[in-house]
Every structure is written in structure tokens, then in C-alpha cells.
Amino acid sequence: xxxxxxxxxxxxxxxxxxxxxxxxxxxxxxxxxxxxxxxxxxxxxxxxxxxxxxxxxxxxxxxxxxxxxxxxxxxxxxxxxxxxxxxxxxxxxxxxxxxxxxxxxxxxxxxxxxxxxxxxxxxxxxxxxxxxxxxxxxxxxxxxxxxxxxxxxxxxxxxxxxxxxxxxxxxxxxxxxxxxxxxxxxxxxxxxxxxxxxxxxxxxxxxxxxxxxxxxxxxxxxxxxxxxxxx
Numbered sequence: 001x002x003x004x005x006x007x008x009x010x011x012x013x014x015x016x017x018x019x020x021x022x023x024x025x026x027x028x029x030x031x032x033x034x035x036x037x038x039x040x041x042x043x044x045x046x047x048x049x050x051x052x053x054x055x056x057x058x059x060x061x062x063x064x065x066x067x068x069x070x071x072x073x074x075x076x077x078x079x080x081x082x083x084x085x086x087x088x089x090x091x092x093x094x095x096x097x098x099x100x101x102x103x104x105x106x107x108x109x110x111x112x113x114x115x116x117x118x119x120x121x122x123x124x125x126x127x128x129x130x131x132x133x134x135x136x137x138x139x140x141x142x143x144x145x146x147x148x149x150x151x152x153x154x155x156x157x158x159x160x161x162x163x164x165x166x167x168x169x170x171x172x173x174x175x176x177x178x179x180x181x182x183x184x185x186x187x188x189x190x191x192x193x194x195x196x197x198x199x200x201x202x203x204x205x206x207x208x209x210x211x212x213x214x215x216x217x218x219x220x221x222x223x224x225x226x227x228x229x230x231x
Contacts, residue, residue: 015129021104022133029108033115036082037144039151045166047077049158051149067118073149074116083109107133115141188224195221 035041054072063069086109090097097105107130114121114131115138121127123135134141158166171178191198195217202214 015132018129018133025104029111032086032108033112033141033144037148039148039155043152043155045158045163048152048155049163050076051152052157055153070118070149074145078116078145079113083112086112106130111138111141114138116145118142188220191217192221192225 051073054069054076057063058069058072085091086105087102088097089095089105110130111134114134121131123131199214199217202208202217205213208214
């Protein structure tokens with residue numbers, strides 16, 4: 001019985017300290033959410049363009065479930081990009097992440113992931129401490145995610161021409177800092193993995209047909225790997 005009481009006391013002390021640290025960091029966490037989930041600020045054209053593409057695909061394939069499109073957008077931006085940066089700040093900053101800081105960032109990243117999920121998690125006293133820490137704020141964060149996606153959908157559409165111009169400007173601005181050959185190689189590795197599916201999709205898409213994209217990809221594959229093509 002004494003051992004059980006001792007464990008309970010340690011847990012309560014631990015939670016008290018967690019709440020104290022959370023209170024110190026709360027404004028910074030709120031600022032992060034407000035910064036990355038604010039469609040009233042300038043949203044990168046690529047985000048608007050890609051989210052519209054996902055909406056178009058859902059309409060094209062008659063996907064009526066809004067949760068599916070929500071998951072697409074979450075996986076492509078919120079989880080793949082922001083959570084990755086949250087958990088690995090050294091990817092973009094020249095900093096050493098201490099073990100204690102890493103643990104704190106993991107809790108914040110998990111909170112961000114929970115905010116992006118439409119699944120409602122029922123919490124109890126036995127729930128993990130990282131879930132309980134932000135139980136009060138999670139509904140606010142979830143609404144911020146919903147409003148962000150809704151705000152982007154209501155923005156003026158980015159045309160293909162505008163997107164191409166934007167990409168060209170980025171390319172010119174970073175000509176000296178980016179290795180285009182490495183980027184192209186990584187892109188081709190992905191393309192090669194799904195080569196047949198991509199070729200079939202390009203052959204069926206009217207816009208891709210007009211630009212002969214399937215034919216061009218076959219030319220690249222033939223040059224790089226001597227793939228058997230219809231050339």
C-alpha cells in the first residue's frame with residue numbers, strides 16, 4: 001500500500017511540474033499554432049494550388065466523405081512538413097537539440113497531430129500525460145485547423161500560369177543555393193517506383209495528353225535506364 005501511495009505522490013509531483021513548464025511555454029505554443037494556421041496571412045501559392053488539386057480529385061472521383069479530403073491535406077502539409085519541422089528543428093536551424101527539449105517538442109508535435117485529426121479522443125485519468133496536458137486547448141486548436149483549411153478553399157484560385165511563374169521566381173532566387181540535379185534525381189526515383197501507374201495516368205489525362213507528358217517521361221526513362229517503352 002505504501003508503494004502505491006509513493007507512486008501516486010511521484011506522479012502528482014511530475015504532473016505538477018509538467019503543468020508549470022507548460023504554463024511557461026504556452027504563449028510560444030499558441031504563437032506557433034496561430035502562425036502556421038492563419039489563412040488571413042499570405043498563404044504560399046503552392047499550398048493553395050495543391051489543396052485545390054486535392055479538392056478537384058475528390059470531386060473527380062466522387063469522394064463525398066469530407067474526412068478523406070481533410071486527411072489528404074493533413075498528411076501532405078501539416079504532418080509531412082510542420083510536424084517534421086517541430087520534431088527536428090535542426091533541419092532548418094543550426095542548433096543542437098537537447099534531450100529535454102526534444103521531449104518537449106515531441107509533446108507539442110503530438111498535440112499538433114491531434115489537432116489535425118477529426119477523431120475525438122476520450123480522455124481519462126489513465127490517459128498519457130502528454131494528452132492530458134493540452135486537453136483544454138485541443139478543441140481550440142482543432143477549430144483553427146478547420147478554419148485554416150476552409151479559409152484556403154475560399155481564397156482566389158491560383159492558375160497554372162501563376163503557379164509556373166511563382167516556381168520560376170523561386171528557382172531564380174535560389175539558383176546558387178539549390179542543386180537541381182539532386183532534386184531531379186530524387187524526383188525521378190519516386191517516379192520510377194510508380195512508373196507504370198504514372199504513365200497510365202498521364203495517357204488518360206487530357207491536359208497531359210496535350211503536353212505529351214507520357215511520351216516525354218518515356219523518353220527520360222529510356223535515356224536513364226533503357227526501359228522498354230512504346231517509342
